Amino acid sequence: MKISLNWLKNYVNFDVSPELLAEKLTNAGLEVESIEYLNKKYENFIIGKILKVDKHPNADKLTICKVDIGNKNINVVCGAPNVSENQFVVVGLPGAIVARNQHDIEAKPFTLKKTSIRGIESDGMICSEYELDLGEDKSGILVLENNGLKPGITLNEYLGLNDVVFEIGITPNRPDCLSHLGIAREISAIFHLKLKKPKLDLKESRELITFATKVFVDDLDKCPRYTARIIKDVEVKPSPKWLQNYLNAVGIRPINNIVDITNFVLMELGHPLHAFDYDKLKDNTIRVRVAKDGEHFITLDGKGRELKEGMLLICDAEKPVAIAGVMGGINSEITENTKNILLESAYFLPQSIRRTSKLLGLSTDASQRFERGADPNITKFAINRAAQLIQQVTNAKVLLGYIDIYPKPIQPKKINLDTDRVNSTLGTNLTYYPIKNLLKKIDIRLIKRNKSKMLFEIPTFRPDIEREIDLIEEIARLYGYDNIEIKMRSLIKFKEQPVYKDIDDEIRNYLVGRGFNEIITNSLMSKELAGLSKDDYVEILNPISRDMSAMRTSLIPSVLNVVRNNIYHQSKNLNLFEIGKVYFKDSSIAKGPNTIAGFREEKRLILAKTGISEYPHWSKQEFPSDIYDLKGEVEDLFVMFSLDKYKFISYTIDRTLTELTLYIMYQNVEFGYIGKVKKEILKLFDIEQNVFVADINLDILKSFVNYNRKYIPLPMYPMVIRDLAFIVDRAIPVEELLQTIKYSAGNLLKSVDLFDIYTGDRISADKKSCAFALQFQSEERTLTDEEVALIIDNIIKVMNDKHNATLRK
Amino acid sequence: MLEKIKEIEAKIEQDILNIKNSEDLENFRLKYLSRKGIISELYDSIKSISIEERPSIGKKINELKAYCQQVYAEKKKILEEFSEKKSEQIDLSLPGRRKWLGSLHPLTQTLKEIKLIFQRMGFDVADGPEIEEDYYNFEALNFPPEHPARDMQDTFFISDKVLLRTHTSPVQIRVMERTTPPVRVIIPGRVYRNEAISARSYCLFHQVEGLYVDTGVTFSELKGTLVSFAKQFFGSSLKYRFRPSFFPFTEPSAEMDITCFLCDGKGCRVCKQTGWLEILGCGMVDPNVYKYVGYDSEKYTGYAFGMGIERISMLRYGIDDIRILFDNDIRFLKQF
Numbered sequence A: 001m002k003i004s005l006n007w008l009k010n011y012v013n014f015d016v017s018p019e020l021l022a023e024k025l026t027n028a029g030l031e032v033e034s035i036e037y038l039n040k041k042y043e044n045f046i047i048g049k050i051l052k053v054d055k056h057p058n059a060d061k062l063t064i065c066k067v068d069i070g071n072k073n074i075n076v077v078c079g080a081p082n083v084s085e086n087q088f089v090v091v092g093l094p095g096a097i098v099a100r101n102q103h104d105i106e107a108k109p110f111t112l113k114k115t116s117i118r119g120i121e122s123d124g125m126i127c128s129e130y131e132l133d134l135g136e137d138k139s140g141i142l143v144l145e146n147n148g149l150k151p152g153i154t155l156n157e158y159l160g161l162n163d164v165v166f167e168i169g170i171t172p173n174r175p176d177c178l179s180h181l182g183i184a185r186e187i188s189a190i191f192h193l194k195l196k197k198p199k200l201d202l203k204e205s206r207e208l209i210t211f212a213t214k215v216f217v218d219d220l221d222k223c224p225r226y227t228a229r230i231i232k233d234v235e236v237k238p239s240p241k242w243l244q245n246y247l248n249a250v251g252i253r254p255i256n257n258i259v260d261i262t263n264f265v266l267m268e269l270g271h272p273l274h275a276f277d278y279d280k281l282k283d284n285t286i287r288v289r290v291a292k293d294g295e296h297f298i299t300l301d302g303k304g305r306e307l308k309e310g311m312l313l314i315c316d317a318e319k320p321v322a323i324a325g326v327m328g329g330i331n332s333e334i335t336e337n338t339k340n341i342l343l344e345s346a347y348f349l350p351q352s353i354r355r356t357s358k359l360l361g362l363s364t365d366a367s368q369r370f371e372r373g374a375d376p377n378i379t380k381f382a383i384n385r386a387a388q389l390i391q392q393v394t395n396a397k398v399l400l401g402y403i404d405i406y407p408k409p410i411q412p413k414k415i416n417l418d419t420d421r422v423n424s425t426l427g428t429n430l431t432y433y434p435i436k437n438l439l440k441k442i443d444i445r446l447i448k449r450n451k452s453k454m455l456f457e458i459p460t461f462r463p464d465i466e467r468e469i470d471l472i473e474e475i476a477r478l479y480g481y482d483n484i485e486i487k488m489r490s491l492i493k494f495k496e497q498p499v500y501k502d503i504d505d506e507i508r509n510y511l512v513g514r515g516f517n518e519i520i521t522n523s524l525m526s527k528e529l530a531g532l533s534k535d536d537y538v539e540i541l542n543p544i545s546r547d548m549s550a551m552r553t554s555l556i557p558s559v560l561n562v563v564r565n566n567i568y569h570q571s572k573n574l575n576l577f578e579i580g581k582v583y584f585k586d587s588s589i590a591k592g593p594n595t596i597a598g599f600r601e602e603k604r605l606i607l608a609k610t611g612i613s614e615y616p617h618w619s620k621q622e623f624p625s626d627i628y629d630l631k632g633e634v635e636d637l638f639v640m641f642s643l644d645k646y647k648f649i650s651y652t653i654d655r656t657l658t659e660l661t662l663y664i665m666y667q668n669v670e671f672g673y674i675g676k677v678k679k680e681i682l683k684l685f686d687i688e689q690n691v692f693v694a695d696i697n698l699d700i701l702k703s704f705v706n707y708n709r710k711y712i713p714l715p716m717y718p719m720v721i722r723d724l725a726f727i728v729d730r731a732i733p734v735e736e737l738l739q740t741i742k743y744s745a746g747n748l749l750k751s752v753d754l755f756d757i758y759t760g761d762r763i764s765a766d767k768k769s770c771a772f773a774l775q776f777q778s779e780e781r782t783l784t785d786e787e788v789a790l791i792i793d794n795i796i797k798v799m800n801d802k803h804n805a806t807l808r809k
Numbered sequence B: 001m002l003e004k005i006k007e008i009e010a011k012i013e014q015d016i017l018n019i020k021n022s023e024d025l026e027n028f029r030l031k032y033l034s035r036k037g038i039i040s041e042l043y044d045s046i047k048s049i050s051i052e053e054r055p056s057i058g059k060k061i062n063e064l065k066a067y068c069q070q071v072y073a074e075k076k077k078i079l080e081e082f083s084e085k086k087s088e089q090i091d092l093s094l095p096g097r098r099k100w101l102g103s104l105h106p107l108t109q110t111l112k113e114i115k116l117i118f119q120r121m122g123f124d125v126a127d128g129p130e131i132e133e134d135y136y137n138f139e140a141l142n143f144p145p146e147h148p149a150r151d152m153q154d155t156f157f158i159s160d161k162v163l164l165r166t167h168t169s170p171v172q173i174r175v176m177e178r179t180t181p182p183v184r185v186i187i188p189g190r191v192y193r194n195e196a197i198s199a200r201s202y203c204l205f206h207q208v209e210g211l212y213v214d215t216g217v218t219f220s221e222l223k224g225t226l227v228s229f230a231k232q233f234f235g236s237s238l239k240y241r242f243r244p245s246f247f248p249f250t251e252p253s254a255e256m257d258i259t260c261f262l263c264d265g266k267g268c269r270v271c272k273q274t275g276w277l278e279i280l281g282c283g284m285v286d287p288n289v290y291k292y293v294g295y296d297s298e299k300y301t302g303y304a305f306g307m308g309i310e311r312i313s314m315l316r317y318g319i320d321d322i323r324i325l326f327d328n329d330i331r332f333l334k335q336f
């Protein structure tokens, strides 16, 4: 909210720099987000009176003007056709920044210098309204109306721009600070100054209000108080300058004196008022009632509104004339022709206003204040203040008396406070006396005290203070958070649970060591991408955009997006990983301590590799990445976690996003897969190179991880190593050969590894040669060559029987 | 004669050291080992001594000759090896054999450090779902339905009562529901805000939430904990301030600022000329929250705090556009 420094000074007399004020307000919880000096724009512009106009000796179209600028007379060379003696004009002096250069196509600003024009010195420049950015007229200089103007005042003074405006972020709990008086109250508390409320001086006519109108409130729950006054014989016209200046400073556009005064009171006291054209109210009556479904109404902004059951309306004898607390109607608007007005100052139930405002999608200065909670007991003061100003500005007739429907007055709350509670919450040592004094500064008064127990009365402009803890907050705020000393108890507690191991972090560290770069991506994506994996995706009801209207069901599109962007920047060799969540609709999920009924979240790890396999080196040949790169990464990752019983299984059916897919199994649970992203998927991302991914469910992996390591004694007898190469049909998977070797070798075989595969000229075309390294060892004795030879013979025989394998010599 | 042999031996020792190349080596051979060399001359001069002395002198000359031949051979070998190496031409300026270099995302690095600091203070780590019920995200945190405070956080809705959590605070409720005090946890996690994407805001970000509920927990201790954190994270010389703010689930509420380390508190673009940087929000847990989780607010007090990992990372690394954190440009990632 914008707050004007000049305006504030009507209510509290302080003399500190705007910067210090901003700091103090911020420390009191009213965060000053910016300070704007309104006079920056028109520095070095002054109002002058033209005393004499002479022809320029060297130019026909120019004149030399003698101008009185208060403390002296200056000479200004002027080219405007409309210049003449006794005019009041705006003179820019050297150093002034002229907002728009009317001789420049782009109308750029420029700084004035003392110059000589055709041999005559000019001490300044008389400006047009276009040059000053005050209007569009370029045809001549701006001539000001002479109503008591004195030469020498600055343009800033003339325009009311000698002001400083603070942008203050008011938290939703402080409706009392949505006004200048509210902020002034805080300032008076901060600097220990007296708060001066505006003085009322209202002269009522003899005509009684009771004969002029009738007010009925049908719904006293939603409208606990309705106050009205009638003012006759108003003259609707532009507001006086002081009023316009105030409103302009806080960013409210002046409209006419009546509307401006209601806005002024709103910004002064924080209470929204509404003015109706009295003569447009049928039977001069007001009825406050709730709307019926489907009622129609045109608000002041000219928009038709479909009303919903329960919205509170202000009506006349037959039709709605305003949506209560939100916006008035075009049918009772104040216009130039308005003669008599009915002023409304009411208190509406916050929840009701909020609901209406939300349903209509219409938020106004008034609705914002009512929904945060206005002061029910200020309505009379506010209406009298407005009536007085209207009277002052238009010489109107304020009818005698006012209507005030307030059957159940809202009383100030009384709240108990225990000083012990204050100190045990804040860690302070405050006694009752400073507490009492702190709260008194913001009109919270002590009513009773019994030792540490105190009873306070809370003014009704503070709806946020409802409980003891709210009072404690006010005490802390006024005492100053920075004055609360730090006192620490020891935070050490000796725990009994085993040390928490963050497996995610272990995986991250491991993968970074393996040369992978961690990425963090958006979990929102388009429905098309979320739907690619054929899972039931979660949709956003109110997305920012179409491409973020669903939750991801796979990390693959996320990672492909990153691959695309990097390839675009010529980074084509990528090793990426992300640990992130995917989200599904899943009716099998019930509500639990960490679950929401109907939704499933899974934490997954994705590895992605594209481009060349290994870091290039002049001594090595470059190979493109392939599926074995990621298979190896996954195997090593499992070794790190001591998972040795995993299996890779390839089905003929591929996933929707990948082909050549290898499923990762552990104890018959499938918890991930490795694959090559399909061409048609890559196409969606304009990627032309192969991308390989491994996608692992971390929640399941975590449940398999075993941190218990047990020592196995090292072998005491030597190892015997034998190499065997078999020629087999190409179609036979190596995994099957390995299984056969293990099975036929018995338990003296400690390990078997494939170390070479050959296809080519030296064997027939449908065959391949697979070479294995076998290691034999006994825990009890040194193996003899004969023993090993027997085992080898058996392996060769079984391999031959089972796979038609022949030994390659 | 014996003395002469000794002299020659010393001379050989000296000469062999001065051999630098094959030319020197050949001169050495000619000088000592050739047919007209010094050692041959010695053999010739043997005739001039007495017959009794001849065998012992002859033996000495033989030893000298053997010695001379040995050092000659050694030197020859060294020179040959040297010239061989020279011909191999090993260029040690060629690049070494390197691997791909991995990196942790800067957000992870920031979070890791924050976690480490709080874990050292005795905080456990907890987490919860991102798709959350209105009840946990708002209601149990003292945001009543139809309350203007809900407008502070623009929310993505999944259905009427289900949404994407707007802060990590719902996990506070979940943790308190299943734990009796003392509770001391930090809760890192991803949160969502329905805001237009710009340099300053993204549709999601990451928070670390903290919660401590026990008997005798005070605002004073909250300050102490967070000051300790800030000093460990930003440096021990930092200046700070706490100023009142508003969060529905804490009372009193505060925001913690530290002096802007980019301008030393003088005012710059990043701190919006104020000299202060806001780093976190905090406060004492509102007694209304205890009602929802069945804690006795007469017995227990507690504090909560929350900070944005993106914001803190951006301040720390001098990043001025939040979107670059989610672009994952490898040239960016490799800087960390």
Ligand SMILES: [Zn+2]
Pocket: B260, B261, B262, B263, B264, B265, B266, B267, B268, B269, B270, B271, B272, B273, B275, B276
């Ligand atoms: Zn700064």
